Amino acid sequence: LHKPVVVIGAGPAGLTVGNILRAVGVDCVVLETETRAFIEQRPRAGVLEEWAVRGLERRGLAANLLERAQRHAECEFRLGGERYRFEYLRLTGHHHWVYPQPLLVTDLVHEYADVRGGDIRFGVRDVRLHGLDSDHPVVEYVDDLGEDRLIPCDFVVGADGARGVTRALLTPDRALVSRHDYGIGWLALLAEAPPSNDCVVFGIHPNGFAGHMARSPEVTRYYLECPPGDDPDNWSHDRVWSELRQRLGANGAPPLAEGRLIEKRVLDMHNYVVEPMVFGRLFLAGDAAHLTAPIAAKGMNLALHDAFLLGDALVAQLTKGDSTGLTGYSQACLGRVWDYQEFSQWLSEIYHGTSSGDPYLAGTTQARLRRLFSSPAAGLAFAEQYLGKDPEY
Numbered sequence: 001l002h003k004p005v006v007v008i009g010a011g012p013a014g015l016t017v018g019n020i021l022r023a024v025g026v027d028c029v030v031l032e033t034e035t036r037a038f039i040e041q042r043p044r045a046g047v048l049e050e051w052a053v054r055g056l057e058r059r060g061l062a063a064n065l066l067e068r069a070q071r072h073a074e075c076e077f078r079l080g081g082e083r084y085r086f087e088y089l090r091l092t093g094h095h096h097w098v099y100p101q102p103l104l105v106t107d108l109v110h111e112y113a114d115v116r117g118g119d120i121r122f123g124v125r126d127v128r129l130h131g132l133d134s135d136h137p138v139v140e141y142v143d144d145l146g147e148d149r150l151i152p153c154d155f156v157v158g159a160d161g162a163r164g165v166t167r168a169l170l171t172p173d174r175a176l177v178s179r180h181d182y183g184i185g186w187l188a189l190l191a192e193a194p195p196s197n198d199c200v201v202f203g204i205h206p207n208g209f210a211g212h213m214a215r216s217p218e219v220t221r222y223y224l225e226c227p228p229g230d231d232p233d234n235w236s237h238d239r240v241w242s243e244l245r246q247r248l249g250a251n252g253a254p255p256l257a258e259g260r261l262i263e264k265r266v267l268d269m270h271n272y273v274v275e276p277m278v279f280g281r282l283f284l285a286g287d288a289a290h291l292t293a294p295i296a297a298k299g300m301n302l303a304l305h306d307a308f309l310l311g312d313a314l315v316a317q318l319t320k321g322d323s324t325g326l327t328g329y330s331q332a333c334l335g336r337v338w339d340y341q342e343f344s345q346w347l348s349e350i351y352h353g354t355s356s357g358d359p360y361l362a363g364t365t366q367a368r369l370r371r372l373f374s375s376p377a378a379g380l381a382f383a384e385q386y387l388g389k390d391p392e393y
C-alpha cells in the first residue's frame with residue numbers, strides 16, 4: 001500500500017515527475033480528478049522553449065514532439081497599420097517549438113502508464129493530505145467507484161494546477177503568496193482554420209491587444225483583449241472576426257483565414273507566486289506553485305523546469321539518500337519563476353499600453369516597442385527573455 005511518492009495532478013508537471021521516477025524504477029502513483037480522454041484533449045499551451053524540449057529529450061520524453069512539432073524562428077508585431085518582423089533565430093541562433101499541450105500530455109501519459117508501467121488513477125475526488133510535517137504523510141482520496149482510499153507515502157508532489165487543493169495547504173504561516181492582477185481579460189479562442197501568417201503575430205491596437213498563434217495546420221489560436229470577467233457570449237462569431245481583422249490588420253498582411261470557433265473563453269490575467277514552494281513533505285510544482293498569465297507563454301515551460309528539478313531531486317533522495325536537490329528545490333525554481341514574472345509584466349505593458357486609455361502610457365510603451373527594432377542591444381535582450389534563458393541540465 002505504501003508508495004514512496006504520490007503525485008497529485010496529471011498535467012505536464014505531474015506526469016514529467018512521474019516519468020522521471022519510473023525511469024529508475026521508483027514506485028509512485030499519480031492521482032487525477034479528470035478522465036484520461038479529457039486531459040488528452042484539454043487545449044491550452046503550445047509554445048515550448050528549446051531548453052525545455054532538450055530536458056524532455058534527455059529523459060526519453062520527446063520522440064513524438066521532435067518528429068511533429070514546428071520550429072518558430074520569428075514573430076511579428078503590428079502597430080499603426082505597419083508590420084514589424086522580429087527575427088529571433090537570426091539574432092540568437094535559437095528558436096521556439098510549437099507543440100500543442102494536449103499532444104504533450106498524451107505522450108507523457110502513454111510513456112508513464114503504458115511504457116514505464118506507472119500507476120495512475122483517474123476520476124479521483126476529495127484529495128486530502130495528512131501529516132505533511134511528519135516523516136509519514138498520508139494521502140486520502142475517494143476513488144472513481146466512491147471508495148475512500150488511503151496511501152501512506154514518503155513525499156507528495158502538488159502538481160494539481162491553479163485550481164487544485166495542494167496550494168491551499170501553504171497557509172500564510174507556512175508560505176508567502178504574492179499576487180498581481182493585470183485588470184485585463186483575454187478572450188482565448190481556438191479556430192478551426194489554418195494559420196493566417198507564417199509566424200506568431202501580436203497586434204497592438206487602440207481597441208485592445210490581439211494575438212495569432214499557429215497550433216497546427218488545421219487549428220489556430222487567437223486572443224482578443226477584453227474587459228476582465230467579460231461573458232464569452234458577448235463575442236459572436238462576426239464580432240470576433242471583425243475585431244481580429246481590425247486589430248491584426250496591416251499593410252501587406254495576408255487576410256485572416258476564418259473558421260469555426262471551437263474554444264471561446266475569457267481568461268482574467270493574474271499571476272501569483274508561492275514562496276517557498278515546499279511545506280514539510282509536500283513539494284509544489286507548476287501552476288500549483290506559480291501562475292503566469294499566458295501573456296508571455298511561459299507557464300508550461302516553468303512547469304517543466306520545476307518537474308525536471310523535482311524529479312531528479314526525488315530520485316537522488318530515494319535512490320542515494322542525497323537530500324541536496326530537495327533542500328535547494330524551491331530556491332532553484334524561484335529564480336526562473338520571478339524572471340518570467342517580470343518579463344510577463346513588461347510584455348503586458350507593450351501589449352496593453354496602447355489600449356489603456358492613458359496616452360502617456362501609450363506613448364512610452366510604443367517607444368519601448370520601437371526600441372526593439374532600432375537598437376540591436378534592446379533586440380537581443382528581448383530575444384533572450386522571449387526565448388527563455390538556457391539553464392544547464
Ligand code: RFL
Pocket residue numbers: 008009010011012013014031032033034039043044045046047048101124127159160161162163164165188267285286287288294296297298299300301302303
Ligand atoms: P495543469 O496542466 O493545470 O495540470 C494540473 C492537473 O491536476 C488536475 N487536478 C487534480 N488532480 C487531483 N486532485 C485534485 N484536487 C486536482 N485538481 C486539479 C487537473 O485536472 C490537471 O490535469 O498544471 P501543470 O502541470 O502545472 O502545467 C501548467 C500548464 O498547464 C500551464 O502553465 C500552461 O497551460 C499555461 N499556458 C501556456 N504556457 C506555455 O508555456 N506556453 C503557452 O503557449 C501557454 N498558453 C496557457 C496557454 C494557459 C492557458 N489557459 C487555459 C490558462 C494558453 C491558455 C489559454
